[in-house]
Amino acid sequence: MNRLEQIQQVTVTAQQMRDIEGRIFAAGMPVAALMEKVAGAIVDRIIGDGGLVKHLGASILATPKNYPPNTSPLYKNFPPQFRKVTILVGPGHNGGDALVVARELHFQGFIVGIYCPFPKLKELTSQHAQYAKSLGIPFYEQIDNNLLKDCDLIIDGLFGFGLEREISDPIASAINQINQLAKPIISIDLPSGIHTDTGEVLGTAIRATHTLCLGLWKQGLLQDRALEYVGKAELIDFDIPLADIAAILGETPQIQRVTKAFALAHLPLTRPPVTHKYKMGHLLLICGSRRYAGGAILTALGARASGVGMLSIAVPESIKPLLVSHLPEALIIGCPETESGAISHLLEGIDLESYNAIACGPGLTKDATSVAKLVLDSDIPLLLDADGLNILAQMGTIPKLSKRQALTILTPHTGEFKRLFPDLPDSTQDRVNAVREASRLSSAIVLLKGARTAIATPDGSVFIVPESTPALARGGSGDVLTGLLGGLVAQSSACSCGTGVSPVSLAEIVAAGAWWHAQAGILAAQERTELGVDAFTLTQYLIPVVGSGE
Numbered sequence: 001m002n003r004l005e006q007i008q009q010v011t012v013t014a015q016q017m018r019d020i021e022g023r024i025f026a027a028g029m030p031v032a033a034l035m036e037k038v039a040g041a042i043v044d045r046i047i048g049d050g051g052l053v054k055h056l057g058a059s060i061l062a063t064p065k066n067y068p069p070n071t072s073p074l075y076k077n078f079p080p081q082f083r084k085v086t087i088l089v090g091p092g093h094n095g096g097d098a099l100v101v102a103r104e105l106h107f108q109g110f111i112v113g114i115y116c117p118f119p120k121l122k123e124l125t126s127q128h129a130q131y132a133k134s135l136g137i138p139f140y141e142q143i144d145n146n147l148l149k150d151c152d153l154i155i156d157g158l159f160g161f162g163l164e165r166e167i168s169d170p171i172a173s174a175i176n177q178i179n180q181l182a183k184p185i186i187s188i189d190l191p192s193g194i195h196t197d198t199g200e201v202l203g204t205a206i207r208a209t210h211t212l213c214l215g216l217w218k219q220g221l222l223q224d225r226a227l228e229y230v231g232k233a234e235l236i237d238f239d240i241p242l243a244d245i246a247a248i249l250g251e252t253p254q255i256q257r258v259t260k261a262f263a264l265a266h267l268p269l270t271r272p273p274v275t276h277k278y279k280m281g282h283l284l285l286i287c288g289s290r291r292y293a294g295g296a297i298l299t300a301l302g303a304r305a306s307g308v309g310m311l312s313i314a315v316p317e318s319i320k321p322l323l324v325s326h327l328p329e330a331l332i333i334g335c336p337e338t339e340s341g342a343i344s345h346l347l348e349g350i351d352l353e354s355y356n357a358i359a360c361g362p363g364l365t366k367d368a369t370s371v372a373k374l375v376l377d378s379d380i381p382l383l384l385d386a387d388g389l390n391i392l393a394q395m396g397t398i399p400k401l402s403k404r405q406a407l408t409i410l411t412p413h414t415g416e417f418k419r420l421f422p423d424l425p426d427s428t429q430d431r432v433n434a435v436r437e438a439s440r441l442s443s444a445i446v447l448l449k450g451a452r453t454a455i456a457t458p459d460g461s462v463f464i465v466p467e468s469t470p471a472l473a474r475g476g477s478g479d480v481l482t483g484l485l486g487g488l489v490a491q492s493s494a495c496s497c498g499t500g501v502s503p504v505s506l507a508e509i510v511a512a513g514a515w516w517h518a519q520a521g522i523l524a525a526q527e528r529t530e531l532g533v534d535a536f537t538l539t540q541y542l543i544p545v546v547g548s549g550e
Ligand SMILES: NC(=O)C1=CN([C@@H]2O[C@H](COP(=O)(O)OP(=O)(O)OC[C@H]3O[C@@H](n4cnc5c(N)ncnc54)[C@H](O)[C@@H]3O)[C@@H](O)[C@H]2O)[C@@H](O)CC1
Pocket: 017, 018, 021, 034, 035, 038, 090, 091, 092, 093, 094, 095, 096, 097, 122, 158, 159, 160, 161, 162, 163, 164, 165, 166, 167, 168, 188, 189, 190, 214, 215
């Protein structure tokens, strides 16, 4: 993995960023030089070749303006109508970055105006402000019509990781006013108002169309509640030495982004040249009911894509023919069923210990309680989803799981999470913390579904899938994930040759599987629009994600 790929996996809190930055300064890098370097990279990303302005320009082409021609060589990159930039400047170094950007855009021929309502600025920021004023760039203390009239782009440098309390008036009102303009907004480091670690909106926040995160990914940008403010986020690298990152975060950071490089280091799981089907994992799926027969099919199709060596599927007897017709390669076990059409108990003679993993839950209904109890009492790696989780919650999650010897993987959405862990803080808030706490308490690997799915291990590691699509918010896509993960877990358990997979390496595989599922959704949405990503279609896009040979 190259340096940039390693950097993309790292996430930091505000304090960790300060500590890393502190090491760089202590080693001799002048603060002003670093600010200049960072802001130069931001300017390049905005107006350089292939920069954001070219992309944004297309959306404002409809507003013709009569500005004199701009002769700057960089200007070839964007449409002539794109001229007026408003820059929001805060009191700290986020504001300092913004002022350097303002100066450079001014030199490139943009009409720049600055909103800076703060009487007192940090010293370096103040120096940049003084120079910008000397160049004739106008400063406004209030959101003035002159500032915003005909403005094409807003650059937000009010607050970065130094935001430490709720934003109050007049800045809060100014932010709300700016948000209503529906102009493109590029936020420097974070959208001002977003808490660097938790993603909480402190009072109010800029709704950015783009966020250029500086140096290392801030954790708050990966929290679901921040996403509507973050827009498209990307990292601006400024050559932070890996040694400084490792000195603060350790060799393996506790909270990692699941990047393509990370996932493809695991996927597809390797198959030795000489092997046989049972060596490649035997997964038992327990799923479906007369009412939710489709859920069983989708789970099984997810498992199929994992490449698992053998797939056995326990379903109620009455839907066995349906499963056989969809999955000719699988061994379908028809089980006795309740009056409501749920599995009442597993067939006599099924030896749970002969499987490498069990995935249980999709479409079961709560009437399948005895089966869920049975698998929880087994000594086999177990993935629980949907009604499997609801049944576990009824039994008492933590006491029940504390008795298990083998690894358990729970894959709740926020509603199921609440039922499983009623005493934990709301997982719609600080999700990273919630999932970490849940894993610690239950000793299970917990995968909390969401726009940014997060996976935690009992020792405190968290993996966050940083890209997904709302197209996956659709019935059945969770079933596909359960099958896919079940297959991966079975294969890795089989390949560990009885030595047992460690929770961390299993969590890495689960995280890679969650990335895979999200990427299949993204690919399907690209080709078929977000409307075209039904769960069955999703299963057809799994193989292309890892099969592209990239
Ligand atoms: N970490 C790094 O390596 C680098 C950081 N840089 C920039 O520096 C930023 C961090 O700079 P700072 O630590 O100066 O912090 P900020 O610029 O984020 O803001 C801190 C300032 O805002 C004030 N403040 C905080 N919350 C407030 C509120 N609710 N209402 C009003 N005022 C409030 C503080 O008193 C302080 O003056 C980063 O986000 C980034 O943009 C870059 O310049 C260079 C490299």
